[in-house]
Amino acid sequence: MADQALQRRVIRTLVGAQVLTSLGMASGASVGVLLADDLTGSETLAGFGTTAQVLGGALIAIPTARIMAARGRRPGLWFSYSLAAVGSLVIIAAALLRSYPLLVLGMLAFGGATAGNGQSRYAAADLAEDAHRGRDLSIVVWAATVGAVLGPNLIGPGRELGRLVGVPDLAGSFLFALVGLLLGIVVIVRWLRPDPLLVSRELAGAVPGAAPADNDGSLSRGLRVLRAHPQARRGALVVALGHVVMVGVMGMTPLHMAHGHAELEVIGFVLSVHILGMFAFSPLVGVAVDRRGGVVVAGTGGVLLVAAALLTSVSQAGWSSLLLVALFLLGLGWSCTLVSGSTMLTAAVRPDERAAVQGLAEVGMGLAAAAGGAVAGGVMEAFGYRWLGLGAALLGLVILLLATARTRQRS
Known part of the structure; x- marks a missing residue:
């Protein structure tokens, strides 16, 4: 069992x-x-602009997973966040030109x-006890509430800052x-020590009869797992x-509101409420996963998404x-x-398998959402x-x- 003081320190850093x-x-x-729409005047191309971010998250998840499998969470997070800063x-x-x-x-x-934040939630589960894995994972998801809710409301101040610096x-x-x-890079590099994934592997290796570690973070290994x-x-x-579902609907909502002549600040407020729903209640969701099971909570999520989309x-x-309300x-x-879904995925595999399978899951999540975002732009423009x-x-x-379907777990 991992030192719980260490786990608390990892959670605070993340x-x-x-x-x-x-x-x-x-x-x-x-x-x-909105920037893509301003540059092109096309809703379809604006949708592809949003899709590029989602696709980038999926593609960057591949080397991030390999780095984490070989060297731990800290180098992988540094890599993904640094690319985002360059972006x-x-x-x-691009806006200037x-x-x-x-x-x-x-x-x-x-x-x-996107790739870094996705892997952060998995890092929170590396040293978590089985009974609290959903809770610990969800706390890091919840942490995004502060930044994510404030972020859209910086559209107005961002406009003023942009004018100030030209x-x-x-x-x-x-x-x-x-x-x-x-x-965020400074916090990770300075305080995410020791690395939680490396510690979890050491602890797993200390268990009698444990399988030897295989630190291959490739997508092919993820598929095998x-x-x-x-x-x-x-x-x-x-x-x-x-x-x-979330990316497709949320990505086109600013255009839907702009077509009705909503102000930028109003669009930012609606997105803030949406992001509040994404992150603010995640600790309660995590506790529900630990107590009721991931399958029950996944089914509840499906019901909520159907209602929201309608x-x-x-x-x-x-x-x-x-x-x-819908957002x-x-x-x-x-x-x-x-x-x-993240808790079910993590609980089902060994520590040495996690980087590969979690990286594959992030790639699949990103590619599916990228395709959905691209299709959403076309559907929005055509229909x-x-x-x-x-x-x-x-x-x-x-x-x-999918949540209600029965599966047969192999030994």
């Missing part, structure tokens, strides 16, 4: 870094689709923040993103599908209280699928926001069916 990096990620991501600078340059290709490149690198209004938010990411563990497969699918499908363009439920449903909501509701139903 929480501090998560607050800072999520502030950076949310402040930038909130205006990414912030590239996006600002009014270059959409450069914006896409910057958003790809900015996806490193960059376009929408690019100002990425200055906040850059600062948050750099501070998923084939051997049905519960891990279910967890990975729940996380991926929940993320697709409400968005009947919401009017611009501001509406119905849309506000809150969308965030809460996502929280249920993320925490339950409208209503049909986007109805399509998302169908995916939420798939999550519910």
Whole structure:
């Protein structure tokens, strides 16, 4: 059993870094689709701009997992957050040069923040006791609340900061993103010691009869592990599908509101409420996973996502209280699928298998959401926001069916 004082120190460090990096990620991501739309005048291309960040997170998760498998959590988190900081600078340059290709490149690198934050929640579970794994994982997810809720509300101050330093209004938010990411890197490098993944492997190796460690973090190894563990497969699918629904609907909501002439500050407020639903209640979700099981909470998430998507499908363009409620439920449903699926995935595999299978899960989650984001832009332009909501509701139903389906766990 791991030293619980060490586990508490790991959680505190991850929480501090998560607050800072999520502030950076949310402040930038909130205006990414608007900046892409401003540069191109196309909803489809604006959707691809958002998709680039999600795709970047998936691609960066591959080397991040390999680095973590070989050297631990700290070097992997440093790598992913550093790429995101570079991406912030590239996006600002794209806004100055009014270059959409450069914006896409910057958003790809900015996806490193997504990869890093995703792996942070897994780092919180490395040394957790079995009875509290969902709780510890969810605390780090919850830590993103502060930064993520404040982030969209920095759209207005970001506009003023951008004017002050001579960059376009929408690019100002990425200055906040850059600062948050750099501070998060300092916290990880300075205080995430000893490395929780390396310690968990040492503890597992000390158990009589334990399998020898295999620190291969490749995607092929992750696939082999998923084939051997049905519960891990279910967890990975729940996380991926929940993320697709959230990204597809949330990514196009700013445009839906802008079409109804909503102000930037109002758009930021609605997104803040959505992000509040994503993160603020995650500790309660984690406790529910520990007490009731991941399958029950995953099914609850599916129900919430179906309800949220149906409400968005009947919401009017611009501001509406119905849309506000829908976006809150969308965030809460996502929280249920993320925490339950991640806990099921982690609990089903050995410490030496975690980096590979968690990296694969992050790649699958990112690629699925990237495809969903791209499709969402096309659906929005061709058919409208209503049909986007109805399509998302169908995916939420798939999550519910997946959670209630029986699986046979192999020995």
